Every structure is written in structure tokens, then in C-alpha cells.
Amino acid sequence: MKRKISSAQLLFSVASFIVASRMITKVLYSYLKQDSWIGILLGYLISLPVLMIYGALAKRFPSKNIIEISEAVFGKILGKIISACYTFYFMSLAVLYTRSVGTFVKTIILPNTPMALILILFVFICSWAVKKGIIGLTGCSTVLAAISAVLIIFKFLLLFKELEFKNFLPAFAMQPKNYLIGAHVVAAQSLCEIFVFFMLVPHMQKPEEFGRTARAGVTVATVILLIVTARDIAVLGSYTVVSTMPSFSVLRLIDVGDIFTRLESLYTAIHISLLFFNVSILYYATVSGFSRLLNVKSHQCFIHIFGALMITGALSVFESSYEHTQWNSSAAAIYATLFLFFLPAATLIAAAIRRLPGKETEHPA
Amino acid sequence: MIVLVVMLFGLLALSDFPPLLKSGKRYEIIVLSGLYALGLALVTLQVFDVSFPGPIKGLQILIVDVLKIGYPES
Numbered sequence: 001m002k003r004k005i006s007s008a009q010l011l012f013s014v015a016s017f018i019v020a021s022r023m024i025t026k027v028l029y030s031y032l033k034q035d036s037w038i039g040i041l042l043g044y045l046i047s048l049p050v051l052m053i054y055g056a057l058a059k060r061f062p063s064k065n066i067i068e069i070s071e072a073v074f075g076k077i078l079g080k081i082i083s084a085c086y087t088f089y090f091m092s093l094a095v096l097y098t099r100s101v102g103t104f105v106k107t108i109i110l111p112n113t114p115m116a117l118i119l120i121l122f123v124f125i126c127s128w129a130v131k132k133g134i135i136g137l138t139g140c141s142t143v144l145a146a147i148s149a150v151l152i153i154f155k156f157l158l159l160f161k162e163l164e165f166k167n168f169l170p171a172f173a174m175q176p177k178n179y180l181i182g183a184h185v186v187a188a189q190s191l192c193e194i195f196v197f198f199m200l201v202p203h204m205q206k207p208e209e210f211g212r213t214a215r216a217g218v219t220v221a222t223v224i225l226l227i228v229t230a231r232d233i234a235v236l237g238s239y240t241v242v243s244t245m246p247s248f249s250v251l252r253l254i255d256v257g258d259i260f261t262r263l264e265s266l267y268t269a270i271h272i273s274l275l276f277f278n279v280s281i282l283y284y285a286t287v288s289g290f291s292r293l294l295n296v297k298s299h300q301c302f303i304h305i306f307g308a309l310m311i312t313g314a315l316s317v318f319e320s321s322y323e324h325t326q327w328n329s330s331a332a333a334i335y336a337t338l339f340l341f342f343l344p345a346a347t348l349i350a351a352a353i354r355r356l357p358g359k360e361t362e363h364p365a
Numbered sequence: 366m367i368v369l370v371v372m373l374f375g376l377l378a379l380s381d382f383p384p385l386l387k388s389g390k391r392y393e394i395i396v397l398s399g400l401y402a403l404g405l406a407l408v409t410l411q412v413f414d415v416s417f418p419g420p421i422k423g424l425q426i427l428i429v430d431v432l433k434i435g436y437p438e439s
Contacts (some may be wrong), residue, residue: 092421181436296393301385304377305400313408317421327421331428331433 003135004205007213009015011143014194014217018222020097020274021146021190025247027329029240031149034168034183036240037229040177041147042224043186050192052219053344055211060200060351062207066198066344067292069091080293081111081344087289087338090196091306094282096314096324101275102314103321108248120310122276127307129280130287131300135203137280144277145220145285148270152224153164155263156231158254168230188333190225191218198284225363267316283310366412374405 003012028036061069071079102115102120110118129137194214201207204351232246235253240246251264287306291299317325351357377400385394408416429435 020374088420096421188376250374294396296396301381301397302400304381305397305404308374308377308404309400312404312411313419316407316417317419326438327425329438331425331435334428334434335424 004207005135005138005200005203007209008208009138010143010197010200010204010213011217011220012145013138013277013281014197014214014219015224016141016145016148016274016277017036017197018190018218018221019145020271020278021163021193022188024185024328025225025229026245027185027189028182028229029246030092030329031178031185031230032174033238033241034233035179035290035309036182036233037168038093038172038179039182040186040222040225040229041184043090043191044218046116046183047187047218050341050344051194051211052213053348054198056215057344057351058201058210061201062191062349063202063356065200065202065288065292066195068202069198069347069351070343072141073347073356075353083107083289083293084102084348085343086339087286087293089336090199090285090289091310091313093193093196093318094279094286097218097275097282098310099316099317099324101272101279103324104245104268104271105274107244108264112231116311116315117230120330122279123283123307123311126276126280126283127303129276129304130284134200134284137328138200141277142269144273149224152227153265155251155254155267156227157258158256158263159231159235159250162253163231163234164237165234165239167234176205184337185284185333186225188336188340189328191222193336195340196285200281201286211309230245245335254277268305281284284308291334307347367409370405370408370412374401374408377401 005116008216027038028039032039057066061072064072067083070082073079074082098119102119105118106115107123194217197214198212201210201244204210228247232240232250236243236246238248243249248264248267251267254263255261283303283306287299287302290300290306293298296302311360318327381397382394385397408418425435
């Protein structure tokens with residue numbers, strides 16, 4: 001019997017995926033400073049209706065991924081164009097996350113190693129994971145999510161004496177515009193990115209539960225993001241704005257009786273593992289989307305070459321970390337909104353108007 | 366460096382093409398060959414330090430400078 005993804009596996013996968021995208025908190029700190037936690041709550045609230053759109057689409061087309069849904073709803077030509085846009089979006093996210101891994105490893109662990117070598121090794125492991133099958137990978141997410149949650153709570157407890165609750169003051173002191181930008185950044189660059197899991201819907205045991213499970217996963221991840229953000233603000237205060245990696249800087253302060261010290265290595269390990277998970281999911285979405293787009297039955301033959309393209313893209317996408325930060329803070333959320341909100345909403349509206357799926361497509365002979 | 370790149374691509378091609386050639390999947394071979402040509406061209410440009418415009422930079426210019434819908438720097 002073919003293995004399928006259970007709802008619990010999807011929930012943990014969604015949570016792991018979002019927790020890995022926590023570097024957006026850096027963008028958030030720059031807009032909302034000590035009120036960043038409010039941005040996360042607002043982002044969660046505005047992502048809920050978007051998640052409902054995803055849920056409604058998955059309920060309507062339980063055996064189809066987003067590429068197949070687009071073609072079913074918009075017809076062959078427009079459907080293919082929209083599918084190509086989705087595939088490009090997945091690829092661009094994969095490239096950006098891969099770049100993040102390269103920057104992180106080069107800055108923190110291997111400053112003298114060429115980034116190309118770091119990326120080749122990293123993408124090689126991701127390609128191996130994609131080749132072995134995405135269902136096994138979602139199985140790993142349970143362990144990843146559990147380890148991340150335990151470590152975050154553990155580090156929170158170790159940092160307890162460093163917490164300064166006056167760092168949250170003055171609260172609600174930013175301009176209203178900044179709260180909206182912050183909420184949009186959280187929703188578009190983190191919470192709603194789980195849209196990529198739409199490519200896994202046909203592999204689910206109960207595809208009709210996609211929306212509910214995704215909402216549960218996003219809720220779990222939001223709680224984790226809130227804890228991390230609140231901890232960073234309480235420990236670092238205004239330094240969160242100038243620090244390049246606030247969560248990493250916080251961990252350097254842990255020193256309990258000379259026993260629990262230099263815990264940043266734990267952060268490094270779990271952060272790279274989570275990014276490996278994200279890139280692998282996006283990698284799978286890209287190759288399976290591309291092969292579906294060109295009506296190729298198996299995506300296996302495209303795995304290696306897309307890995308090479310991802311490495312090339314990641315090496316050339318930005319010339320410096322500053323350019324990456326600029327992209328994240330000025331354009332990334334707007335770019336993502338097209339794919340994460342407008343296109344899915346248009347698809348749902350078009351499907352409702354055209355009364356899709358019809359009976360014949362719902363129960364093929 | 367370029368020899369290394371060609372060798373790497375050769376190795377990848379050796380694992381990708383034989384199964385397709387064996388099963389006579391012409392369409393897949395054409396698509397894959399196109400992707401390999403694209404990949405090799407991009408990597409060669411990179412090896413020779415030729416900068417080429419990436420789509421992300423283009424999108425950033427479109428969003429921030431042309432459409433003016435980007436977020437202001439905080």
C-alpha cells in the first residue's frame with residue numbers, strides 16, 4: 001500500500017516550516033521594535049482568512065495539487081501560465097532559503113569556506129531527500145518540531161534571569177502603518193508560505209482536512225514565534241534592531257554555572273536542519289510543479305538539474321547580505337501576496353462561478 | 366574551475382540521461398537537455414565573473430521603483 005501523509009504529520013510539517021522562517025523577525029523588529037510581538041499576533045489574525053481559502057480549495061479539489069487545480073479552473077492556456085508563476089514562486093523561495101543557509105553558515109561556522117561549496121553540499125542533501133520521497137521527509141518534521149519546541153522552552157528557562165520586562169515599554173507606541181506592515185510581513189513571509197504544502201495535498205490520507213490541519217499547524221508555529229520574539233525583546237531590548245541575528249545573539253548570553261554555555265551551537269544545528277526541511281519541501285514543489293506543467297509523469301529526472309539551478313541562483317541572487325535584507329523589508333511581502341492571496345482567491349472565486357469540480361471530474365469513471 | 370564545472374555537470378548528466386535514453390522518452394530528453402544547457406550557461410557565466418540580472422532583482426526594481434508599492438525602509 002502506498003504511504004500517505006497523515007494530518008498529524010502535516011501539522012508538524014507546517015509548524016516546522018514556519019519556525020524555520022523566523023529570520024523574518026529581523027524585518028519585524030526594524031518596523032515594530034518592542035511591539036514586534038503585536039505584529040505576530042496581527043499577522044496570525046490576517047492569515048486566518050487566507051488559510052480558509054486554502055482549506056476551501058483543498059475541499060473542492062481533494063485529489064489535486066495547486067498546479068492541477070489552476071489548470072482545471074482556468075483552462076489549458078491561462079492555467080499553464082498561472083502554474084508557471086507558482087512554480088517560479090516556489091523556485092524563488094527555494095533559492096532565497098538556500099542563500100540564507102549559505103550566508104548563515106559562512107557568517108557563523110565556516111567564514112573561510114567558499115559559499116559555493118557550502119551550497120553544493122547543502123543542496124546535495126536536499127536533492128537526496130527529495131529523491132527518496134517527500135512522505136519520509138514530512139515524517140522527520142515531527143522530530144524537528146518537537147526538538148525545536150523543547151529547545152526553545154529550555155533556552156527560555158535558561159535565560160529567565162536575563163529577562164527585562166521593561167524592555168516591552170513603551171507598548172503600542174509605533175505608527176499604525178508600521179503595525180500593518182509588520183502584520184503583512186508576518187503573514188506573507190512566514191505564516192502563509194505554508195501554501196507550498198498544497199503540492200502535497202494529493203499525498204494526504206485525508207486531503208479534505210488540509211485547511212483545518214494547516215490552521216492548527218500555523219497556530220502552533222505562531223505560539224513558538226511569539227515565545228521567541230518576546231524572549232529576544234525581553235533580553236536584548238533595543239539591541240534587537242541593530243543585531244543581525246537577534247535569536248543567535250540572545251543565546252550567546254546563556255551561561256549557567258559554566259555548564260550550560262555556548263548553546264548557540266544547538267541553535268545552529270536546529271536552524272540548519274529546519275532550513276534543510278524548508279528547502280527540501282520547496283525543491284520538491286518546484287520539480288513536481290515543473291514536471292506537471294510540462295506533462296512529464298515523473299519528476300525524478302529533473303531533481304539534479306534543478307539543484308544545480310538553485311545553487312546558481314542562490315550564489316548570484318544578491319551581492320551582499322544587505323541586499324537580501326533590503327529585499328526582505330521592501331519587496332518580499334508584496335511579491336508573495338500575489339501568489340499567496342490573490343491567485344488562490346481568484347482560483348476559488350473562479351471555481352465557485354464555474355461550479356467546479358463538476359460531477360464528472362469529481363468522480364472519474 | 367570551468368573543467369570542474371563541466372565534470373560536475375557530466376556526472377549529473379550520467380545519472381539523469383541513461384534511464385531516459387533506455388526507455389526512449391524523447392520529450393523528457395529534450396526538456397532535460399534544455400535545462401542542462403541553461404544550467405551550464407549560467408554556471409559558466411558565474412565562473413568567468415560575468416554578472417547577469419537575476420529575476421529577484423528585476424522584481425525588486427518593478428515593485429519598489431516602477432510600481433512604487435514597496436515598503437519604505439524603516
